[in-house]
Every structure is written in structure tokens, then in C-alpha cells.
Amino acid sequence: MHLLNRQHGRAALAAAAAGALALSAAACSGGDDGDEDGLTEDGKIQLTVSLFGTFGYTEAGLEAEYEAAHDNIDVVIEGDGVNWDAEFRPTLETALETGSGAGDVVGIEEQGVVQLFSDSSHWYDLKDYSDRASDYVDWKWELGQSPDGTQVGFGTDVGGMGMCYRKDLFEAAGLPTDREELAAAWSTWDGFKALAQQYVDADTGVAFLDGPTQLQNMLLGQLAGNGDGEMYVDADGNLTLDSAAAQGSINTILELNEIGAIGNFVSWSEEWIAAQAEGGFAVMPCPGWMPSGVIEPNSGPDNAGKWDMAAAPGIGGNWGGSWLAVPAQSAHPEEAAELAAWLSAPEQQVKVFEAVGNFPSSPEAQADPKVADSTNAYFSDAPTGQILAASVQNFPPLTYSYYHPPVKGAVETVLNGVVDGTFAPEDAFDEIQSAAEEAIQLAGGGL
Amino acid sequence: MTTETAARSPKWRLWASKADIKATPYALVSPYFILFAVFGVFPMGYTLYASLHAWKLGGADPVFVGLDNYKFLLFDYDRFNWSVFNTLGMFVLATVPQLVVALMVANALNKRLRRPMLWRMLILAPIVTSVVAVGVIFARIWGQEYGMVNGFLELVGIGKVDWQAERWSSWIAISSMVDWRWMGYNSLIFLAAMQTIPRNLYEAATVDGASPRQQFWQITIPQLKPVLIFTVFVSSVGGMTMFVEPMMFDSGRLLGGTDGQYQTTAMVLVDILRTHGNYGVSAAAGWLLFLVIGIVAAINFLIVNRIQGNK
Helix, strand or coil: CCHHHHHHHHHHHHHHHHHHHHHHHHHCCCCCCCCCCCECCCCCEEEEEECCCCCCCCCCCHHHHHHHHCCCEEEEEECCCCCHHHHHHHHHHHHHHHCCCCCCEEEEEHHHHHHHHCCHHHECCHHHCCCCHHHCCHHHHHHCECCCCCECEEEEEECCEEEEEEHHHHHHCCCCCCHHHHHHHCCCHHHHHHHHHHHHHHCCCCEEECCHHHHHHHHHHHHHHHCCCCCCECCCCCECCCCHHHHHHHHHHHHHHHCCCECCCCCCCHHHHHHHHHCCEEEEEEECCHHHHHHHHHHCHHHCCCEEEEECCCCCCCCCEEEEECECCCCCHHHHHHHHHHHCCHHHHHHHHHHHCCEECCHHHHHCHHHHCCCECCCCCECHHHHHHHHHCCCCCCCCCCCHHHHHHHHHHHHHHHHCCCCCHHHHHHHHHHHHHHHHHHHCCCC | CHHHHHHHHHHHHHHHHHHHHHHHHHHHHHHHHHHHHHHHHHHHHHHHHHHCEECECCCCCCEECCCHHHHHHHHHCHHHHHHHHHHHHHHHHHHHHHHHHHHHHHHHHCCCCCCHHHHHHHHHHHHHCCHHHHHHHHHHHCCCCCCHHHHHHHHCCCCCCCCCCCHHHHHHHHHHHHHHHHHHHHHHHHHHHHCCCCHHHHHHHHHCCCCHHHHHHHHHHHHCHHHHHHHHHHHHHHHHCCCHHHHHHCCCCCCCCCCCCCCCHHHHHHHHHHCCCEHHHHHHHHHHHHHHHHHHHHHHHHHHCCCCCCC
């Protein structure tokens, strides 16, 4: 067994190497913007548009359109489908901090605005390029500013919301299937609970709601927007779990879970996707981009005409929406600002809406007949433009604190745990409290 | 002049040839060690430095806090200790059957088979499969409502199991994924080692009247000892840094179920870094994981080293 010693030595080395690999995972960073001068080989200015999720620019053909109008510009759009919180935000933060690796134009999600726009030295002031305040409702324009008044972002879409439901499953449970009738019946949350009870009593064997996450987000935004604006945590990292919005939303979820109206489909899980094709749940709160961007591809052509969309319960609501910003580190900030302004201009917002359904933030684009009178064929010709526009009308802005994303994650995880039986409903608030405290502690400066 | 040069030349040559003999091997192996220093030693040192500081991405400058980050993980952050438990549990659940089956498969492949190449290729197929695809497929196989396993359980009248909700059930599902991916790799290594065992050992044993089973335990296993140590070692490191399989099982989330039922230490590390942007605590988690791996590897080595054969 003379091999043993050699094996041992090699193994020790392998252990050290593997350990190092595990450690270096903690130090990894993203970004591959290698070209320092920002020019392509044939001397064109290369503008990298770094995005997450679905902005719809590729789908709407805007990349080609812009290049056709500008001979000297090469637009590169990257990051389609990337997760905002898990991948895009950490990578962007690292790139901003190290001063390289961010795109020339970057997408910013509403929940990251306060966090990322707080340091204006990272950003090019778009007011130097053009003052487009008149293109937007006030709050969408103002949320795109840093505390010292730098215009960091041009708004793209807003998250108007509706209720997506399966007519066939509602009918099987004896519920109304007409979208006007439903909107009237669940115009308040008590009305929604009554319909949920009626659905559960019919005992069709199919869940009413998909899971807690979508509804929690709709409720939280709506209650906070119509109330004092407080959600889970304030700007100093103090938990505000006793706020009206946090209490109201969580309690509504717990009540609906109590009567058995919430399915065990974790948002974005394989089961959730399968359930949309199999008819595993009957209703789901959905932001404007969800019907065409998520539900239609997941449900497939076999289910065309079974889905419909109605106005959501309560008054208004907004979930999500984005901005385009130009990092100060860009090699061509002016050209990048021009591109960002063009991409977020009302005409392009309309094209994006037509391509992927992201609802415009510009009132001019919202009023465009292509948006206002739009219907969705897959969703039984529901007037989605009208429903979504009504949901964001006069809706006040929400300010998400720096600590909101980790606390939101903690709350959603506990609620999923209540639904799948890991936590007893009566322990939900205690579990949320301790999970949220840990999240704050980790995200705060203390550690 | 000429005499002096003539006298110096051989001396210089001698020195050069000596240096060649002594230094060249080091020069030839140096690329690995230079890379290892850059991508191994430096990150480890930097991580150690980070782990001793309160260091937030986008926050204030790092502040030295000593061992506070380690203390937080070990005593305040329950998820960390549970994650070590989860990692060890899934490691045992995944590795033991994996190596045993791999050994059996390798032994079978080592016999006379028709089309041996085809079988060996098939055994290797999982390794070249994209891990994301594997994750999606396995998440569907073990799904609660539409999963294949639950469909089968319903057929035989047992009823559905929410595989993600319980610790034991999620461990089984994830271990199945790990086993499926790595069994072939290990059996190929075993197979290669088995083929180097001298045939005359088996012939002599056959003449002495040893049964195939006796031959397997008395000849094959002891002869495989170095390779066994190697595979156990690699599996330990792989098992202790388990990340992709449990993450894919939870659709790419890092929390490992609603209460961290299957959150591994590597997932805690990445979660702290990505969700909370906390370099310091994440780095401390990395070092603690490194220590755990070292301990587990040492224990495994001691256990496997006790395999004895009559040589």
C-alpha cells in the first residue's frame, strides 16, 4: 500500500483547492465589460444595456430599430430573464462599488430604487441630457431621483394589477364568471373572502388561490399606498411589522389559509408552473406583465380562452415597475443617456406593451389607443389595458426602504411555511418577527 | 585569457546543468502553484481578512470586529447550525448508497458483457447532463401535486407526500438527484482501478476454490483501497459543498425550504452574500465550512484507511 502516502498528499492538496473554491464563491463578482474605450472593432460606440426579467426591448425589436437610426452605435442587450434580487442587484452593487463592470444603461427595479439611487456619485445626471418630467406622473419621475436631486433614472413601466382567473374552474364551483360581475362582487376584500368561502364550500378539489406570495404583495402595496405608506421596515432599519399594511396583509392571508382557500404552489416553482397548465388553482393576483409574459406560455394553447382577467379587490395597487439609469462609469454617458431616453420614451413604452405587456408609466402612452383599448385574446379578450390603467390611476408612490427586500423574503418564506404546514398559523407572527430580525441584523451595518 | 575562459566554461556548465536538474521540475510544476496562489491562497487569505470585519456591500468602510461574525453564525444564527446538520445528513444519505451502488455497477461492468462500451457510456451520461435540466426534471419528479413519485404513491394507495415540507423527505429527494448525477462518475473510476488488478490473483484464487463473492471481498476491495480513499475524499468535499441540487430543488431560492429544511452551508454562505450583501459574515461562513470539510475528510480518511486485506 505504498500508494497511500502519495494519495494522501494529493488528497490534502485537493482538499485545500476545494476549500478555496468554496471560499472564493464568497468573493465572486460579475460583469464582463472588458472593452475599456467602449468601442467595437469597427469603431462604433458600443452601448451595453444590462437588464433583468423581461423589459421587452428585444421582443419589440427596439435594438435593431435604434441601430438602424444611429449608424455609429452598437446596442447590446443582455440579462433577459435574470432574477432581480438573487442575481442582478448584487452584481450591479458590486460593479458600482468597484467602478467597473456595470452596463452603459442599467435597469433598476422599484424595490431597489432607494437603495441604489442613494449615492448619486455612482450615476450620470440624466437632467444633463434632457428634462423629461412632463412624460411622467410626478411620483414616477421623483422616485427616479437621488436624495440630492440628481435625476438617476427614466421610468419604464408600472406594475398595474388585476386578478387572473380560470372561468372554467369558477363555473365548476358555482361562482360568477363574468369579469364585471366578479369585479363588483370582490370590490372589497370582505367580498373576496366571501367568494373564497363559497369556492371552498363547493369542494371541487382544486385550490382557489395559487399561494400566499402574489396576494401578499398585492395587499401590502395596496394597504400601504392607501394608508400611511409604512410596510415591514422603515428607512433606519426599525421593523414596523405592526403597521396597518403589514398586519392587514398578513392577517388576510392567514384568514384565507384558515378556510383552505390558499394552494400550496410556491411562486415560480416547478409545481406553480405545472399548475397553470393543469388547472391547479383558480385565481391569482397578476401584475400587468404576467398574463402574456408568464401565464400564457405556462398554460399553453390548450387552455386558450379559459383564463380571464378582472379588476382586483380594493382600491388601486401597484407592484413593481422599473427605471433605466446610466452609471457614471460608462465610457459614453451622453450616448447612453440618449439611448435610455429613447427606450423609455412614450412611443417605445407603447411598443413594449404591445410586445410583452409591461404597462407604461407615461400618461401619454397609457392614453394611446393601442394601450387603453387593448384586449388580450388569450384571456377571453379581457380589456387588460383598461383594467390595468384603472388600477394605477392616482395611486400614490411607495417608498421601499433599504431593508425591505430581505425582510420581504423572510415574510414570504414564513407564509409559505404556514401554508405547507411547517409553521402553525398562530406562530406565524412570532416566526416572521424572528426571521425579520435576523434579516435586518445581517443586512444592517452591525455585523 | 583563453586559458581562463577554458577553465571557467566547464564550471559554468556544471552549475547550469546542476541548476537544470534541480530547478526544472519546479519550473514545470509552477504553473499550477502560481494559479493556485492567485485563485486559491489569495482568496482564502482575503476571505479570512473579510471574515474578521463588519463589511457590508455598499456600506461604510470595513471595521475590525474580531470573531464577532463567527460568534453570530455559531450562536445566534440558527440557520447556520441547522445547515451544517442538513449538509452532513444529505452527505451521508447521498454518498453511502452512491459509492456502494457505484462499486456494484463497476463490478458488473468488469464482467464479460456484450457491448461493454455502450454500457459504460450510458453510465456516464448523467455527468454530461446540464445540472439545471436535472434540477427541473427532479423538481417535477418529486413535486407534490404533479410529481411522478406522488403519482405512483397514490396508485398504491399511500397518498401524496409534500416532499419539500419535511426534512427527511426533502433529503431523500435531493440525495436521489446527487446519486443520479455522480454514481456513474465513481463507478467509472472503480472500473478503471479494477482493470488494473492483476488477473493472476483471481486465477490463483479460483484454483484455490474461492467463490466470486470471496474474490470480490478478499481481492477486489483491498486492491481498490487507494481508489476508494480517493472517491470517498472527493465525494466528501462535493457533499459538504453541496449547493446546486438543493437550490434547484427550491426553484433557485437559497433558503432551502420554508424553514431551511434542506438549506446547506454553501447556500447559507451565498444567501448571506447575495440577499443581505454581507461580506464579513459570508466570509466567516466560508471559513467555518472549510473547517467542517477538513474534519469530515479526516474522519472519512481514518475510516476508509481501516479497510484491511490479506496481502
